[in-house]
Amino acid sequence: xxxxxxxxxxxxxxxxxxxxxxxxxxxxxxxxxxxxxxxxxxxxxxxxxxxxxxxxxxxxxxxxxxxxxxxxxxxxxxxxxxxxxxxxxxxxxxxxxxxxxxxxxxxxxxxxxxxxxxxxxxxxxxxxxxxxxxxxxxxxxxxxxxxxxxxxxxxxxxxxxxxxxxxxxxxxxxxxxxxxxxxxxxxxxxxxxxxxxxxxxxxxxxxxxxxxxxxxxxxxxxxxxxxxxxxxxxxxxxxxxxxxxxxxxxxxxxxxxxxxxxxxxxxxxxxxxxxxxxxxxxxxxxxxxxxxxxxxxxx
Numbered sequence: 001x002x003x004x005x006x007x008x009x010x011x012x013x014x015x016x017x018x019x020x021x022x023x024x025x026x027x028x029x030x031x032x033x034x035x036x037x038x039x040x041x042x043x044x045x046x047x048x049x050x051x052x053x054x055x056x057x058x059x060x061x062x063x064x065x066x067x068x069x070x071x072x073x074x075x076x077x078x079x080x081x082x083x084x085x086x087x088x089x090x091x092x093x094x095x096x097x098x099x100x101x102x103x104x105x106x107x108x109x110x111x112x113x114x115x116x117x118x119x120x121x122x123x124x125x126x127x128x129x130x131x132x133x134x135x136x137x138x139x140x141x142x143x144x145x146x147x148x149x150x151x152x153x154x155x156x157x158x159x160x161x162x163x164x165x166x167x168x169x170x171x172x173x174x175x176x177x178x179x180x181x182x183x184x185x186x187x188x189x190x191x192x193x194x195x196x197x198x199x200x201x202x203x204x205x206x207x208x209x210x211x212x213x214x215x216x217x218x219x220x221x222x223x224x225x226x227x228x229x230x231x232x233x234x235x236x237x238x239x240x241x242x243x244x245x246x247x248x249x250x251x252x253x254x255x256x257x258x259x260x261x262x263x264x265x266x267x268x269x270x271x272x273x274x275x276x277x278x279x280x281x282x283x284x285x286x287x288x289x290x291x292x293x294x295x296x297x298x299x
Contacts, residue, residue: 006136007037007086009101010109011094011126014040014068017111021141022072024148024291025109026079028139031178034106036076038087040069041097065089094126095133102134107293112142131285132277135268137171137295140285143256147290150260153181157263158188158252158280159226168265168295169230173237175261175293182238185227186255188248189219212245219243249283256288265297 010025012018022038029036042065066089073087090097102108110127131138141148157172169185176183191211223241231237244251256262262284266277277285277294284292 006104006106007035008032008107008109009037009039009098009105011098011111011130012038012040012068012072012087013094013111013126014064014072015111015113017113017124017141019072019075019111020148021109021111022076023079024139024141026076026083026085027150028107028109029083030080032106035084035086037101037105038069038072038076038085039097039101040065040072040087040089041092041094042089043091043093062089095129098126098130099133099135102130102136102138105136107137107139108134109139109141112140128285131281131294132266135296137293139261139291139293141291142288143290147256147260150179150181152258152260152290153179154184154259155179155181155261155263156184156186156252156255156259158248158265159185159223160248160265160280166226166230166265167297168263168293169226171293171295172261172263173230173234173239175263176239177234177237179260181260182240184240184242184255184259185223186242186244186251187219187223188244188246188251189215190245190247191215216243216245249280252280252284253287253289256284256290256292259290261291261293262288263293263295266294268296268298 008025008029010021012022025036042061069087069089073085076083076085098108098110108130110130111124112127113124127140131140146152155172155176157169159169172183220241220243223243227239227241231239252262264281264284266281281294
């Protein structure tokens with residue numbers, strides 16, 4: 001089974017946030033022509049830190065789990081009858097269930113906040129853990145309705161230091177292509193403080209303005225090289241290179257306000273089981289104004 005035949009998997013827990021994730025995932029599955037698999041982990045509460053009850057309410061919890069899956073499956077089918085939908089309850093905690101499901105998924109989709117979590121919490125613990133560990137792309141559905149519905153016609157990808165043709169860039173190109181929208185490839189740049197401010201400048205730099213021009217050109221060249229391979233064979237994708245001065249996390253957060261999706265890469269080091277992403281990805285997961293796709297990049 002090839003990756004394109006894998007289903008899009010969405011984790012559901014009955015919260016408003018997970019219903020938004022279901023709606024987004026139905027639309028995404030339709031765009032890509034993928035089946036949709038809804039997963040509810042019956043031990044979701046265990047991961048959220050609430051003790052499971054050992055009294056006689058076990059059957060009630062099973063009824064609740066079945067109800068969540070049934071209602072979410074019905075919601076998905078009503079939203080788009082053309083999408084093949086399946087749903088199942090897994091006897092596992094949410095992070096384990098979703099992480100395992102990710103081994104045979106086109107991508108995993110989660111809401112930004114879990115059921116029963118503290119109001120105002122920026123990002124649920126399940127979504128954070130899954131985004132930091134999964135072997136497939138993880139999309140955390142967040143932001144306003146306009147951003148979630150894909151009404152802005154723009155996919156943004158953050159281009160970091162990884163070598164050309166990174167998975168994140170290829171994922172973003174494919175998203176822009178299926179949405180028939182523009183792809184904005186953003187590369188943040190800054191002039192290091194030591195380039196001016198009393199220290200000698202390199203021979204090829206004639207001052208602060210010249211230093212800025214040099215770093216901007218380097219960022220632009222890097223974008224061209226990374227995009228060349230990713231857009232090969234996809235001439236119809238409208239790609240816009242955007243080198244922007246500033247810290248990468250602030251640059252991408254600003255770009256997310258007018259985007260349908262922001263895509264970033266996260267390096268995965270073999271043998272490391274903890275959360276594996278840096279400041280930029282963390283900032284986006286907590287504060288982005290639109291859905292965020294975290295695409296694993298083997299180190």
